[in-house]
Amino acid sequence: MPNQKIDDIDRRILRALQLDAKISLSELADEVGLSASPCARRIRLLERGGTIKGYTAIVDQEQVGLPINAFASIKLERQREEDLDRFEDAVSRWPEVLDCYLMTGQRDYLMRIVAADLAAYERFIKDKLTRLDNIASIETSFALGQVKRSEVLPIQ
CATH class of the missing domain: 1.10.10.10 (Winged helix-like DNA-binding domain superfamily/Winged helix DNA-binding domain)
Structure with missing residues (x-):
């Protein structure tokens, strides 16, 4: 509903x-x-009605050995619907990707990926992301620290 x-x-x-x-x-x-x-x-x-989608525990990334937050901007070679669907299907199966957004602007997708260290992130890029067809470019930024994170929507 x-x-x-x-x-x-x-x-x-x-x-x-x-x-x-x-x-x-x-x-x-x-x-x-x-x-x-x-x-x-x-x-x-x-x-x-779907307003409440579920319940979950918020786990401290560092306590479970995943201190790295990488933000990857992805540009696809083509943006046809079937290409977008194929990319989204693959990404939805990868547990390292916590968030993925279809974007406006110069990049097609923005993803937040967690990793144990830089080597683990490199394996993710080499073993998963770059093996997808239709990837034109990947630009990654690493978070130095977290200023704010919230799952609480500002419901008025």
Whole structure:
């Protein structure tokens, strides 16, 4: 159900769940001014409607040995629909690619790739990315540090 009608209570539920998805139903209900049963019903509707896509744990990259964030700008030789689809299908299977966006401007795609070190990133480039047909160029920038990262949308 795209473009689900969301009211102020739904927005409060979404804000609270974004800040703490492990909040208990009774705490959430109290926070948004509902009893538990109507609150649970609203959550189910938000999930079924696709507004809430899922729940996940945010894991510290460095703690699991993946401190490198590489941002790769990809230019394709051709931008026909089947070429875009083929590229996107391949990228969607690579766990190293955390984000990939189809872009406007001089580059076709921007990807965020995580790696254990520069050698691991080089293997990713050589073993996966450069083996795709239709790649015209790859430009990579490496993050020196993270200033801000958030999964919380500014829902008003």
